Amino acid sequence: MKQICLVTLIAFITLTVGCQKQDEITSYTVSKDASQEDSSRPNISAAPAKPTRMLAAIVPGSPQNWFFKMTGEPDQVKAEFENFIQFMKSVTLKNDKPEWKLPDNWTQEPGNSMRFATLKVKDTAPALELSVMPLPARDDQTEDLLSNINRWRGQVGLDSISEDDIKAATGKSPALDTELFTLKSGDETISVVSLNGKMAGNPMSRAPFASGMMGGPGGPAAEPSNPPAAAAQIKYETPEGWQPGRSGGMRKAAFNITGGGETGEVTVIDLTGESNPLLLNVNRWRGQVGLKDITEAELPQQSEQLKAGDLEATYVKLIGPEDAKPRIAILGAIIYRDNLAWFVKFTGPVPLAEQEQDRFKQFVQSIRFE
Known part of the structure; x- marks a missing residue:
C-alpha cells in the first residue's frame, strides 16, 4: 500500500499534517462563503478587470514559431516600447534557435x-518580464497568426480581427497605438501586436498564450491567474510514481512524472469560471500542441466526460502533429464548480502521455471538493 499524506494548503502555504499507510490524499483549503452552493458551471461575475498593455510578437520558423510576449501595467509597458522594437529587430534564428541583443536595462534568465x-x-x-517560447508551426501561416493574435486580443478584452487585417498590417510602421504591424529582421517578417485593454486579475501572471500556458514546448507556464472570489478544499489520490512538483501561488498542486528517460508535469489550477469558457480553453490547449481550433459542435466528439464525485470533468487528449519538433501532448480536464474553473493538465512528450493516460484519468476522477 502507498503512504498517505494529508496536506492542507492555507493561503498557498503547504503544511504536512500526517502520514500513514494507504492511498495518498492531499487537501487545499481557503476560506469559503458558506452561502455558496455547488454547481457544474460558474455562476458569478468575473474578477475586476485592470488596465493592461500587451506587446507581443511572432517570429515564423520551421518546424516551430517563436513567441515573445510582455504584459503589464500600461505605463510600464509603454516605457519599454522602443526597447521592445529594437530587441525584436535584433532577433535572428540560427539552427532554429533565436539569438538577440538585449537592451541595457533587461536581464536574461534561463527558461524552463x-x-x-x-x-x-x-x-x-511589479516586475515586468518578457517570455520567449516556441510552439509547432501550422501549415497555414496566416491562420496560425490569426489564431494566436485573436487569443491575445481576447485576453485584454478586444474584438477579433480578420485575415484581411493580417494582410493589411504588412509594412505598417511601428507605433505604440498601432495594434498590428510588422518588422523585418534579416529575411524574416515578424508580426507584432501592441494592445491596450483590460485583463482580469494580475496581468503579470498571464502566460504567453490565450489564457496562458505552463511554460513553452516542454511544458507551459501556468494558466492565467484570475483571482477566485471563493475557493474550496480539494482532495485527491496521487497515482503511484508521481512526485511532488513546484506548487504555490495559483498552482494548487503539481507533480513531476518520469518514464523512459522523459519527463512531464501535471498541474492543478483554479481560475475564475466566467472568464474561462470551456471551448476557449480547449482551443488554447490545442494551439499549444500545434492543432487547429475546433467548433462548439465538434467539442463533444473531441472530448470525454469523466465523473469527479458528483461533478463532471471535460477531458481531452491532445497529441501534437507527427512532424512537430518537439512533439508534445496535453492531457487536460476542466471541472466547473461554484464560481471556479479547475484546470488539471499534463504536459509532456507523447510517449509519456500515452503511458500516463490511465493514471491521469484516475487522478481526475479521484478529485473531491469540500
Whole structure:
C-alpha cells in the first residue's frame, strides 16, 4: 500500500499534517462563503478587470514559431516600447534557435521545460518580464497568426480581427497605438501586436498564450491567474510514481512524472469560471500542441466526460502533429464548480502521455471538493 499524506494548503502555504499507510490524499483549503452552493458551471461575475498593455510578437520558423510576449501595467509597458522594437529587430534564428541583443536595462534568465527564456526589465515593480517560447508551426501561416493574435486580443478584452487585417498590417510602421504591424529582421517578417485593454486579475501572471500556458514546448507556464472570489478544499489520490512538483501561488498542486528517460508535469489550477469558457480553453490547449481550433459542435466528439464525485470533468487528449519538433501532448480536464474553473493538465512528450493516460484519468476522477 502507498503512504498517505494529508496536506492542507492555507493561503498557498503547504503544511504536512500526517502520514500513514494507504492511498495518498492531499487537501487545499481557503476560506469559503458558506452561502455558496455547488454547481457544474460558474455562476458569478468575473474578477475586476485592470488596465493592461500587451506587446507581443511572432517570429515564423520551421518546424516551430517563436513567441515573445510582455504584459503589464500600461505605463510600464509603454516605457519599454522602443526597447521592445529594437530587441525584436535584433532577433535572428540560427539552427532554429533565436539569438538577440538585449537592451541595457533587461536581464536574461534561463527558461524552463517549455519556456525558452525569460527576459526581465530591471528595477520594475511589479516586475515586468518578457517570455520567449516556441510552439509547432501550422501549415497555414496566416491562420496560425490569426489564431494566436485573436487569443491575445481576447485576453485584454478586444474584438477579433480578420485575415484581411493580417494582410493589411504588412509594412505598417511601428507605433505604440498601432495594434498590428510588422518588422523585418534579416529575411524574416515578424508580426507584432501592441494592445491596450483590460485583463482580469494580475496581468503579470498571464502566460504567453490565450489564457496562458505552463511554460513553452516542454511544458507551459501556468494558466492565467484570475483571482477566485471563493475557493474550496480539494482532495485527491496521487497515482503511484508521481512526485511532488513546484506548487504555490495559483498552482494548487503539481507533480513531476518520469518514464523512459522523459519527463512531464501535471498541474492543478483554479481560475475564475466566467472568464474561462470551456471551448476557449480547449482551443488554447490545442494551439499549444500545434492543432487547429475546433467548433462548439465538434467539442463533444473531441472530448470525454469523466465523473469527479458528483461533478463532471471535460477531458481531452491532445497529441501534437507527427512532424512537430518537439512533439508534445496535453492531457487536460476542466471541472466547473461554484464560481471556479479547475484546470488539471499534463504536459509532456507523447510517449509519456500515452503511458500516463490511465493514471491521469484516475487522478481526475479521484478529485473531491469540500
